Amino acid sequence: MKIIIDALGADQGPSMVAEAVAAAMQQREFDCVLVGPKAEMAATIDRFSNRIEVIDTDVRIMNEEHPVMAIRRKKNSSLVLGLNRLNETDRGVFLTAGSTGALLAGGYFITGRLPGIERACIAAAIPNPKGETVLVDTGANMDTTPKIQLQFAHLGSAFVASKGKTDRPRVGLLNVGAEPTKGDKRAQETYELLSSSSLNFVGNIEARELLDGKCDVLVADGFAGNVALKALEGTAKTLFDEIKKGVYSSFLTKLGGALLKPVFRNLKETYNYKAHGGAPLLGVKKPLFKAHGDSDADTFRLAILEALDYAGQGVEERIEESLKREADIHEAREDAGKEGN
Amino acid sequence: MKIIIDALGADQGPSMVAEAVAAAMQQREFDCVLVGPKAEMAATIDRFSNRIEVIDTDVRIMNEEHPVMAIRRKKNSSLVLGLNRLNETDRGVFLTAGSTGALLAGGYFITGRLPGIERACIAAAIPNPKGETVLVDTGANMDTTPKIQLQFAHLGSAFVASKGKTDRPRVGLLNVGAEPTKGDKRAQETYELLSSSSLNFVGNIEARELLDGKCDVLVADGFAGNVALKALEGTAKTLFDEIKKGVYSSFLTKLGGALLKPVFRNLKETYNYKAHGGAPLLGVKKPLFKAHGDSDADTFRLAILEALDYAGQGVEERIEESLKREADIHEAREDAGKEGN
Numbered sequence: 001m002k003i004i005i006d007a008l009g010a011d012q013g014p015s016m017v018a019e020a021v022a023a024a025m026q027q028r029e030f031d032c033v034l035v036g037p038k039a040e041m042a043a044t045i046d047r048f049s050n051r052i053e054v055i056d057t058d059v060r061i062m063n064e065e066h067p068v069m070a071i072r073r074k075k076n077s078s079l080v081l082g083l084n085r086l087n088e089t090d091r092g093v094f095l096t097a098g099s100t101g102a103l104l105a106g107g108y109f110i111t112g113r114l115p116g117i118e119r120a121c122i123a124a125a126i127p128n129p130k131g132e133t134v135l136v137d138t139g140a141n142m143d144t145t146p147k148i149q150l151q152f153a154h155l156g157s158a159f160v161a162s163k164g165k166t167d168r169p170r171v172g173l174l175n176v177g178a179e180p181t182k183g184d185k186r187a188q189e190t191y192e193l194l195s196s197s198s199l200n201f202v203g204n205i206e207a208r209e210l211l212d213g214k215c216d217v218l219v220a221d222g223f224a225g226n227v228a229l230k231a232l233e234g235t236a237k238t239l240f241d242e243i244k245k246g247v248y249s250s251f252l253t254k255l256g257g258a259l260l261k262p263v264f265r266n267l268k269e270t271y272n273y274k275a276h277g278g279a280p281l282l283g284v285k286k287p288l289f290k291a292h293g294d295s296d297a298d299t300f301r302l303a304i305l306e307a308l309d310y311a312g313q314g315v316e317e318r319i320e321e322s323l324k325r326e327a328d329i330h331e332a333r334e335d336a337g338k339e340g341n
Numbered sequence: 342m343k344i345i346i347d348a349l350g351a352d353q354g355p356s357m358v359a360e361a362v363a364a365a366m367q368q369r370e371f372d373c374v375l376v377g378p379k380a381e382m383a384a385t386i387d388r389f390s391n392r393i394e395v396i397d398t399d400v401r402i403m404n405e406e407h408p409v410m411a412i413r414r415k416k417n418s419s420l421v422l423g424l425n426r427l428n429e430t431d432r433g434v435f436l437t438a439g440s441t442g443a444l445l446a447g448g449y450f451i452t453g454r455l456p457g458i459e460r461a462c463i464a465a466a467i468p469n470p471k472g473e474t475v476l477v478d479t480g481a482n483m484d485t486t487p488k489i490q491l492q493f494a495h496l497g498s499a500f501v502a503s504k505g506k507t508d509r510p511r512v513g514l515l516n517v518g519a520e521p522t523k524g525d526k527r528a529q530e531t532y533e534l535l536s537s538s539s540l541n542f543v544g545n546i547e548a549r550e551l552l553d554g555k556c557d558v559l560v561a562d563g564f565a566g567n568v569a570l571k572a573l574e575g576t577a578k579t580l581f582d583e584i585k586k587g588v589y590s591s592f593l594t595k596l597g598g599a600l601l602k603p604v605f606r607n608l609k610e611t612y613n614y615k616a617h618g619g620a621p622l623l624g625v626k627k628p629l630f631k632a633h634g635d636s637d638a639d640t641f642r643l644a645i646l647e648a649l650d651y652a653g654q655g656v657e658e659r660i661e662e663s664l665k666r667e668a669d670i671h672e673a674r675e676d677a678g679k680e681g682n
Contacts, residue, residue, distance in 0.1 A: 064520075129583060139517050142525035176480050176567040179405075184483035184564050207571035211579040223525050226517040227565050230548035231572035238552040239580050239608065242470060246604030256600025263587030263594055267580065 001308055002092045004085050007036025008060040008078040009098025011294050017097075018044035020300035025051060027301075030308055033089075035082040055081050060098070063293070067101035071109060079103070083110040086286050093311035095278070095303060097291040104140050107284040114316060116323050119144065120283035121152050121222070122290060123159050124229060127270050130213035133172075134160055136282065139226030146189035149173075149219050150197060154326065155282035156217035157199055158318035172205035172215030174224055179204070186221065194219070198325040207231070236271045240264070277303030280310050283319070287311040342649055343433045345426050348377025349401040349419040350439025352635050358438075359385035361641035366392060368642075371649055374430075376423040396422050401439070404634070408442035412450060420444070424451040427627050434652035436619070436644060438632040445481050448625040455657060457664050460485065461624035462493050462563075463631060464500050465570060468611050471554035474513075475501055477623065480567035487530035490514075490560050491538060495667065496623035497558035498540055499659035513546035513556030515565055520545070527562065535560070539666040548572070577612045581605070618644030621651050624660070628652040 005021065007014040018041035021032055025048050032048075034041055038056040045052050059077040061070045071080055079098060083106045086094045094111075096103055100122065107113070107120050121137035136156035141148070153171050160169040173191055175183040180191050182204060194201040202215050207228050210218075220228065243264070247257030257264075277299050278291035289307035291300055346362065348355040359382035362373055366389050373389075375382055379397040386393050400418040402411045412421055420439060424447045427435045435452075437444055441463065448454070448461050462478035477497035482489070494512050501510035514532055516524040521532050523545060535542040543556050548569050551559075561569065584605070588598030598605075618640050619632035630648035632641055 129579070142517075174568065176483075176564060176571075184562075187564070206575075207568040208575035208578075210572055210575050212575075221525075223517060223528070224565055224568050227515065227548040227569050228572045230517075231551055231569045232576045234547075234549035234551050234553075235573045235576040235612075236580060237549075238470070239577060239612070242608055242611075243601075243604060246607065247601065249604070252600050253604055256597045256604075259593050259597025260584075260588065260601065263584060263590070263597075266587065267583055270583075271576075271580070 001311055002031045002033065002089055003304060003307055003311075004033040004035065004082045004089065004092055004094045005304070006078045006082050006094070006096035006098055007034050007041060008058070009096040009293070010291070010300065011097075012296060014040040016295070016297050017041070017300060019297040020295075020304060021052070022047060023297065023301045024304040028305060028308065033082070033085055035078040035085070055085065057081055061102045063099045063101075065099070065102070067099060067105035068109070070099075070102055071105045079106055080110065083107075083288075086288075087111060091311070093287040093289060093307045095289045095291060095307045097278075097293050097295050097300065097303070100140055100290060103281060103288060103290055107281050107288050111284050111286040111288065113284055114319055114323075116151075117155075117283040117319075118151060119148050120281050121155055122279050123156055123282050124279045125276055126210060126218075126229065126232065128211040128213045129270075131216075133210070133213065133215055133218050135174075135218045135220065135225050135229060137220065137222040137225050138229050138279070139222045140281070141222040144186075144221045146186055146193050149186075149190045149221065150193045151283070151323075153194060153197070153199055153201075153217065153219045154322045155319060156219065158322045159280065159282055159313075159315050160216045161322075162313040162315040162318045164313075166216065168200040169216035170202045170214070171199045171217045171219060172202050174207065174218055174220035174228060175204035177204065177206065190219065198322075198329045240268060277301070277306050280307075280315070282315065285316065287315070342652055343372045343374065343430055344645060344649055344652075345374040345423045345430065345433055345435045346376065346645070347419045347423050347435070347437035347439055348375050348382060349399070350437040350634070351632070351641065352438075353637060355381040357636070357638050358382070358641060360638040361636075361645060362393070363388060364638065364642045365645040369646060369649065374423070374426055376419040376426070396426065398422055402443045404440045404442075406440070406443070408440060408446035409450070411440075411443055412446045420447055421451065424448075424629075427629075428452060432652070434628040434630060434648045436630045436632060436648045438619075438634050438636050438641065438644070441481055441631060444622060444629060444631055448622050448629050452625050452627040452629065454625055455660055455664075457492075458496075458624040458660075459492060460489050461622050462496055463620050464497055464623050465620045466617055467551060467559075467570065467573065469552040469554045470611070472557075474551070474554065474556055474559050476515075476559045476561065476566050476570060478561065478563040478566050479570055479620070480563045481622070482563040485527075485562045487527055487534050490527075490531045490562065491534045492624070492664075494535060494538070494540055494542075494558065494560045495663045496660060497560065499663045500621065500623055500654075500656050501557045502663075503654040503656040503659045505654075507557065509541040510557035511543045511555070512540045512558045512560060513543050515548065515559055515561035515569060516545035518545065518547065531560065539663070539670045573612075581609060618642070618647050621648075621656070623656065626657065628656070 291303035632644035
């Protein structure tokens with residue numbers, strides 16, 4: 001497996017990326033194409049010269065740029081050069097910590113979408129005490145339609161199934177109440193589409209139940225999905241900060257904090273959104289993986305390993321199968337309808 | 342001040358409501374109209390016979406009923422009888438733990454909206470380490486428009502101002518990023534309306550910042566607002582549950598837990614969504630207050646005291662002033678535009 005890495009996407013810059021690559025290479029056997037300024041990554045490149053190839057560039061697409069414009073104009077950017085190389089690579093995966101919008105645009109216009117897919121989405125794993133729930137979408141797509149959300153459900157379901165733990169992932173819909181009539185018009189219509197789909201739809205999930213492990217895949221518009229995910233992160237962070245402040249308030253609470261250290265560490269690891277290095281962009285023809293913009297070397301190292309695992313899962317085939325099953329049941333229903341006439 | 346209470350709205354029933362009324366009456370001087378089955382509240386009614394009046398009914402509007410249909414058909418329901426009495430009362434407030442939809446419908450068709458208000462909204466206070474942020478709307482309204490959200494901003498701002506702590510509450514917009522171009526079309530347009538409004542608009546607020554105290558009023562569509570609020574509640578609950586489990590895992594962690602008990606209790610009190618007994622429905626002509634459906638006697642007692650405070654704040658006048666200021670600046674701009682021609 002070959003990983004093609006955009007070394008210019010991360011806030012901390014190419015030297016951090018090179019450090020992460022070196023650490024990952026010591027852990028696992030893989031080849032790498034580093035797309036970025038060669039001079040700033042020289043030590044790592046020299047050290048693993050037989051496993052690292054470099055595409056030398058210092059052109060970066062910034063977060064503030066218009067994504068589609070940027071990928072059209074900046075042909076020598078690390079993102080565009082990296083995605084072009086991915087297209088020429090047989091068994092490869094692309095990883096970036098750069099602009100999500102630009103990655104999405106690159107996925108649409110350079111690697112291409114899978115047949116029948118209207119929008120690609122970012123699938124973030126939300127850890128819970130029982131395992132994890134994959135949220136689709138987490139903020140890459142705004143103003144989605146019920147049909148697009150049904151596709152997100154297929155993308156997320158295929159992704160979870162490709163991890164091998166379950167063949168029929170439970171799919172939930174993020175909504176404001178349990179009943180089918182709850183929510184805005186879009187949520188109500190999405191509920192209907194999911195109910196009559198080939199997926200293992202388990203109904204509406206309220207944001208209060210995000211960590212209850214009631215579903216393996218949670219479908220949402222990018223706006224609500226982003227709000228849910230960030231509210232969760234923000235609340236966890238504030239609570240941990242406040243506990244810390246409380247612990248440091250007296251000698252006895254300090255002692256209490258010391259005794260509970262393993263409990264807190266454990267919880268912090270579970271609910272740290274950086275426990276995962278990144279998340280895949282689902283619905284495109286080639287494996288694309290997004291790392292956090294503010295990754296440090298350790299988080300980026302994790303993202304490299306996750307991206308390599310992801311690329312080996314064969315999610316693209318699963319997605320095509322899932323969409324085929326959906327088409328088949330609709331065809332069967334139409335046939336049954338005709339016979340009934 | 343006279344409080345008119347729907348004794349049939351709460352899950353725990355009229356006897357719990359009567360118990361809460363008795364407790365509140367020992368704390369504060371006020372008169373009460375209890376709308377519900379007299380027989381089930383006899384002890385409290387007898388005890389405070391000079392301060393409690395009863396409207397005897399056992400007709401209840403259920404959560405599952407269509408709100409508008411229900412208030413039209415069930416003329417003898419506790420909600421309808423209570424709201425009619427409120428209309429006849431000079432200085433009064435109405436409190437219910439029943440269906441939010443039915444209260445909204447009652448607010449529209451029985452007490453009536455304030456002039457110019459398209460939709461009324463529920464304003465929940467989210468506690469944070471620095472104070473609190475009032476979220477408008479929290480789930481009463483789906484499929485809102487930017488214009489409706491601007492009105493929510495006026496409602497929330499007037500409500501916070503009427504509490505007397507600040508004259509110019511900071512208004513934020515719940516969104517997926519800081520920049521004005523972030524979010525779906527509705528959020529982008531709402532951002533523009535808020536920017537050019539008479540309000541003290543401080544920009545977009547991400548769900549991650551919900552507890553950072555960056556604004557006094559947070560504007561959102563009911564769907565996203567509900568997701569944010571419930572994600573926060575759910576995360577806090579899960580973390581406290583997990584900490585508790587960790588504390589009980591060994592002798593040393595139990596000791597640690599005992600030493601940190603004041604810290605946890607403090608935090609739990611701050612982030613318990615039942616720290617508040619209820620929330621007002623803003624935008625209607627008369628003070629309407631909603632308590633939690635699953636209130637116990639202590640939470641409902643709190644809701645009674647909050648409802649009485651709320652009714653004394655004169656929020657309706659503040660709202661009319663706020664809308665007038667908004668109309669004035671638009672008029673002034675139009676005049677300036679005409680002079681420029």
